[in-house]
Amino acid sequence: MIKTFTKNDVLRYVYGDVSPKEADALQHLLIHSKKFYRIYCQYASVKLNIKKVEMEPSDKSIETILNYSKSFSLRN
Amino acid sequence: MNIRKMNDTELVSVYIQGNEGAFAELVRRHKSKVFTTIYLIVKDRYVAEDLLQDVFIKAVHKMKGGQYNEEGKFLPWIVRIAHNLAIDSFRKNKRYPTIILDDGMSIFNSLSFAEDSVETLRIKGENESLIRALIQKLPDNQKEVVLMRHFSDMSFQEIADATGVSINTALGRMRYALINLRKELEKATKPVTHDKNFYQK
Numbered sequence: 001m002i003k004t005f006t007k008n009d010v011l012r013y014v015y016g017d018v019s020p021k022e023a024d025a026l027q028h029l030l031i032h033s034k035k036f037y038r039i040y041c042q043y044a045s046v047k048l049n050i051k052k053v054e055m056e057p058s059d060k061s062i063e064t065i066l067n068y069s070k071s072f073s074l075r076n
Numbered sequence: 077m078n079i080r081k082m083n084d085t086e087l088v089s090v091y092i093q094g095n096e097g098a099f100a101e102l103v104r105r106h107k108s109k110v111f112t113t114i115y116l117i118v119k120d121r122y123v124a125e126d127l128l129q130d131v132f133i134k135a136v137h138k139m140k141g142g143q144y145n146e147e148g149k150f151l152p153w154i155v156r157i158a159h160n161l162a163i164d165s166f167r168k169n170k171r172y173p174t175i176i177l178d179d180g181m182s183i184f185n186s187l188s189f190a191e192d193s194v195e196t197l198r199i200k201g202e203n204e205s206l207i208r209a210l211i212q213k214l215p216d217n218q219k220e221v222v223l224m225r226h227f228s229d230m231s232f233q234e235i236a237d238a239t240g241v242s243i244n245t246a247l248g249r250m251r252y253a254l255i256n257l258r259k260e261l262e263k264a265t266k267p268v269t270h271d272k273n274f275y276q277k
Contacts, residue, residue, distance in 0.1 A: 056107070073140070
């Protein structure tokens with residue numbers, strides 16, 4: 001039986017949330033379907049944009065956390 | 077003992093036995109994701125810095141107190157703590173919006189603390205800040221899925237289980253979040269055009 005793919009399947013593929021067998025089938029779909037390839041490109045580009053927003057906390061906050069842990073260990 | 081090569085479960089176990097280097101490695105690995113999750117909820121860098129400290133202090137107490145049992149899933153565990161503390165703080169600040177600085181001044185007297193609106197960020201062309209602002213504007217159920225997937229490294233099935241919905245609902249929420257973000261980003265990057273009828277030569 002031929003599996004019918006949906007937009008949710010494309011999304012799972014973009015996020016690497018598929019089995020190797022599903023990945024092969026979805027790659028085949030993306031090569032042959034303009035509609036699904038366009039959807040794939042849309043999801044993938046926004047995913048890349050979200051990845052860029054990760055922020056670093058200040059060194060001071062990290063120092064406070066590490067010092068707290070050390071003093072907590074000494075007390076207990 | 078090479079701490080850098082250990083997985084999170086091993087690090088937690090070594091830390092509980094007294095190795096502070098293991099805790100430093102856990103913080104190094106996950107500080108950005110935890111911090112970003114908090115920031116995207118509270119929308120204030122200074123509040124996010126304070127909450128980050130609270131989150132890791134709570135984690136220290138739980139790990140040392142024998143309450144950590146997430147078996148290799150340290151990141152989703154600590155992000156969940158972060159999410160809960162950030163939501164509590166956000167709700168509290170919504171009820172009592174006046175923030176007083178160390179010197180006793182209201183935060184509204186300090187313009188540098190003011191958060192830029194989406195419109196201002198569009199004009200400034202600050203892409204990363206703009207995306208952050210757009211994520212913050214997403215409906216709560218869509219934002220939750222984005223945060224869990226991107227900053228907790230949870231699978232869609234784990235997200236569905238954690239939020240009590242079916243996997244198709246979790247996937248649908250993520251799709252709508254991506255579509256909304258894409259639309260807003262397109263609007264933001266569109267060049268400003270003048271009304272040709274109005275600005276005739």
